[in-house]
Amino acid sequence: MIEIEGITKTFGEGASAFTALDDVSITIQSNEFFTLLGPSGCGKTTLLRTIAGFLDPTRGKLALDGEDLLSRPPYQRPVNTVFQSYALFPHMTVAENIAFGLEMLKKPKAQIKATVDEMLDLVQMAPMADRKTAQISGGQQQRVALARALAPRPKVLLLDEPLSALDFKLRKEMQLELKRLQHETGITFVFVTHDQEEALTMSDRIAVMNLGTIRQIGGPRDIYDHPAERFVADFIGDTNFLQAELLDTTGEAARIRLGSGAETTARAAPGGPGAGGQVTVAVRPEHAAITGAGGALLPGTLQEVVYFGTDTHYHVDLDCGGRFVVRVQNQPGHMQPREVGARVGIDFAAGIGQVLKD
Amino acid sequence: MTDLSTIRSRRETRDRWLLLTPALVILTLAAMGPLLIVVIYSFLTPGDYGGVEWQFSWTSWFNVVAERDFFTEELKLADAHLTVLWRSVKLSLLTVILSFLVGFPTAYFIATRPAHKRDMWMLLIMIPFWTNLLIRTFAIMQLIRNHGTINMILLGLGIVDEPVQMLYTEFSLLVGMTYVYLPLMILPVYASMERLDFNLVEAGYDLYATRFQVLRRVIFPLVKPGVVAGSILVFVPCLGAYVTPRVLGGGKQLMLGNLIDLQFGQLRNWPLGAALSLTLLAVVMVALVFYVRAIGREGESDV
Numbered sequence: 001m002i003e004i005e006g007i008t009k010t011f012g013e014g015a016s017a018f019t020a021l022d023d024v025s026i027t028i029q030s031n032e033f034f035t036l037l038g039p040s041g042c043g044k045t046t047l048l049r050t051i052a053g054f055l056d057p058t059r060g061k062l063a064l065d066g067e068d069l070l071s072r073p074p075y076q077r078p079v080n081t082v083f084q085s086y087a088l089f090p091h092m093t094v095a096e097n098i099a100f101g102l103e104m105l106k107k108p109k110a111q112i113k114a115t116v117d118e119m120l121d122l123v124q125m126a127p128m129a130d131r132k133t134a135q136i137s138g139g140q141q142q143r144v145a146l147a148r149a150l151a152p153r154p155k156v157l158l159l160d161e162p163l164s165a166l167d168f169k170l171r172k173e174m175q176l177e178l179k180r181l182q183h184e185t186g187i188t189f190v191f192v193t194h195d196q197e198e199a200l201t202m203s204d205r206i207a208v209m210n211l212g213t214i215r216q217i218g219g220p221r222d223i224y225d226h227p228a229e230r231f232v233a234d235f236i237g238d239t240n241f242l243q244a245e246l247l248d249t250t251g252e253a254a255r256i257r258l259g260s261g262a263e264t265t266a267r268a269a270p271g272g273p274g275a276g277g278q279v280t281v282a283v284r285p286e287h288a289a290i291t292g293a294g295g296a297l298l299p300g301t302l303q304e305v306v307y308f309g310t311d312t313h314y315h316v317d318l319d320c321g322g323r324f325v326v327r328v329q330n331q332p333g334h335m336q337p338r339e340v341g342a343r344v345g346i347d348f349a350a351g352i353g354q355v356l357k358d
Numbered sequence: 359m360t361d362l363s364t365i366r367s368r369r370e371t372r373d374r375w376l377l378l379t380p381a382l383v384i385l386t387l388a389a390m391g392p393l394l395i396v397v398i399y400s401f402l403t404p405g406d407y408g409g410v411e412w413q414f415s416w417t418s419w420f421n422v423v424a425e426r427d428f429f430t431e432e433l434k435l436a437d438a439h440l441t442v443l444w445r446s447v448k449l450s451l452l453t454v455i456l457s458f459l460v461g462f463p464t465a466y467f468i469a470t471r472p473a474h475k476r477d478m479w480m481l482l483i484m485i486p487f488w489t490n491l492l493i494r495t496f497a498i499m500q501l502i503r504n505h506g507t508i509n510m511i512l513l514g515l516g517i518v519d520e521p522v523q524m525l526y527t528e529f530s531l532l533v534g535m536t537y538v539y540l541p542l543m544i545l546p547v548y549a550s551m552e553r554l555d556f557n558l559v560e561a562g563y564d565l566y567a568t569r570f571q572v573l574r575r576v577i578f579p580l581v582k583p584g585v586v587a588g589s590i591l592v593f594v595p596c597l598g599a600y601v602t603p604r605v606l607g608g609g610k611q612l613m614l615g616n617l618i619d620l621q622f623g624q625l626r627n628w629p630l631g632a633a634l635s636l637t638l639l640a641v642v643m644v645a646l647v648f649y650v651r652a653i654g655r656e657g658e659s660d661v
């Protein structure tokens with residue numbers, strides 16, 4: 001279990017000081033696939049480097065299984081990194097790279113050899129064991145970097161956008177492979193990415209970061225279906241934002257009145273306002289349905305229909321202002337031909353919308 | 359048809375040679391010529407007042423390593439020459455080692471500074487290098503002579519009762535040459551250090567290597583080409599050093615360069631001087647071949 005508590009990192013001093021991490025607190029469970037997701041420059045690498053020991057935080061605590069990590073240099077932390085640039089040693093062969101960590105730990109020769117062979121098999125690189133790292137492809141380098149970091153059996157593996165340099169197909173393959181490895185080895189993975197789809201498919205839990213702060217932590221479904229605030233809703237997937245009046249809140253259900261005057265319930269924002277005032281409600285395009293104008297929650301005029309193969313996007317200008325996109329999955333023989341300019345309505349079930357904190 | 363093309367190609371060949379002529383002339387005169395003269399002189403007889411007499415003789419080559427006793431005509435090794443030769447090789451090697459020990463951390467220090475400060479550090483390293491060699495050597499002399507800065511401080515602090523004799527010893531030569539040729543080590547080492555991907559250093563730490571292990575297993579192998587270049591750049595001029603041993607050795611600690619100078623000057627034995635010069639050249643070449651071979655073999659096993 002990794003306990004990150006109030007970690008703050010400020011680069012520089014005085015007027016040019018820049019806070020890359022601002023009071024970050026996360027608890028990562030053992031054997032969890034935990035993802036840090038956020039836009040470029042939000043501090044993901046900085047947090048990873050702090051855990052690895054390459055950076056000293058300005059403030060905060062860091063513990064692994066109850067033991068303080070900050071007092072230990074990187075070479076005494078049972079934590080290994082798969083670097084964004086792989087950072088394979090160019091003067092060593094694939095096998096020598098994988099053996100490096102074990103040699104530094106002064107493991108017996110026979111054990112090193114056995115582990116290296118095992119790792120080579122695991123990442124399917126055995127035929128290239130004696131090649132220099134410059135003589136293998138990008139995807140292969142990535143697998144060697146993974147094997148090198150896994151070989152010493154760390155408690156935690158840090159992966160800094162390890163898949164970003166790969167093409168789409170290889171990337172998909174490696175995603176599955178990473179999941180398999182994590183499952184087989186039982187090691188805690190802390191995975192950094194700015195690709196939301198990658199984060200959603202691979203993670204047990206995700207921390208969404210922005211400007212050095214944690215915006216929301218939760219499972220993929222949680223984060224996707226119930227974003228806590230506008231930034232998260234916007235960053236992950238497509239979202240429609242609706243202005244609404246918050247009438248009252250009971251438990252998780254918030255009664256809201258939409259701009260059209262219709263009333264419905266949505267999920268309340270955790271820690272948000274209880275009643276009164278204007279709020280923003282997020283509705284995913286695929287969670288809404290397009291119907292006739294009569295009796296719908298939000299009547300409007302169809303402005304655009306975009307066909308995407310698997311689904312169709314309907315862009316509707318709402319009578320109460322703003323635009324709403326509905327995504328409908330295409331099913332053969334089940335088409336609802338709608339003309340641009342037609343009067344339509346938008347409906348979504350009670351509890352589907354999510355009230356945002358901001 | 360055939361004739362025409364042969365003539366043309368012949369003319370082309372001739373034109374090419376014509377165009378190459380200036381370069382060839384310069385190469386022959388400036389590079390090969392003097393060397394050839396030295397080779398020829400080494401096989402001639404010394405003139406009475408310097409110069410040479412055009413009479414073939416093996417004597418000077420023989421005299422490089424051996425001498426005939428003046429009275430008994432007995433053959434024995436030329437101790438003086440061998441001492442000087444041994445001292446030159448030894449001091450040059452020690453200088454290489456010392457300048458590596460000083461230069462490597464210096465280069466590392468500079469390479470790890472923020473990019474915009476590195477040039478300033480390099481400039482500080484280079485400024486002494488651009489100063490006249492003689493002046494720098496005299497500056498070292500001022501530092502280490504009996505009434506020089508270091509001894510004055512030692513005496514003043516009561517650490518020693520009388521000045522420590524540093525000048526005119528092999529130690530003074532070592533210090534002087536290391537100081538003089540240090541930039542030649544720092545420059546190439548820094549150049550390869552600057553190209554080093556410091557992610558690799560972090561990867562080393564990440565994989566449980568201590569600072570020393572990272573240095574030995576990651577940094578050093580990757581900057582080795584720079585170290586090799588620096589070693590050669592320091593070794594070669596050291597072996598032929600003239601000014602430094604002259605000033606700091608005070609005529610007692612001769613090196614090959616001084617010995618050669620003696621033959622052409624006071625001792626008026628030009629052929630021996632020529633033979634010694636060629637010996638120096640041979641030592642340099644043998645050393646380089648060995649060095650490059652050793653490094654090359656290691657490189658091959660790496661691949």
Ligand SMILES: Nc1ncnc2c1ncn2[C@@H]1O[C@H](COP(=O)(O)OP(=O)(O)OP(=O)(O)O)[C@@H](O)[C@H]1O
Nearest residue numbers: 011012018020039040041042043044045046047194
């Ligand atoms: N050594 C440093 N000195 C000053 N600022 C730094 C330093 N390292 C990082 N930063 C700043 O801290 C912020 C966070 O950087 P970080 O590398 O953690 O971003 P990231 O989330 O990993 O981004 P990316 O997705 O582009 O890799 C950036 O604005 C960066 O400019």
Ligand SMILES: [Mg+2]
Nearest residue numbers: 044045046160
């Ligand atoms: Mg990054």
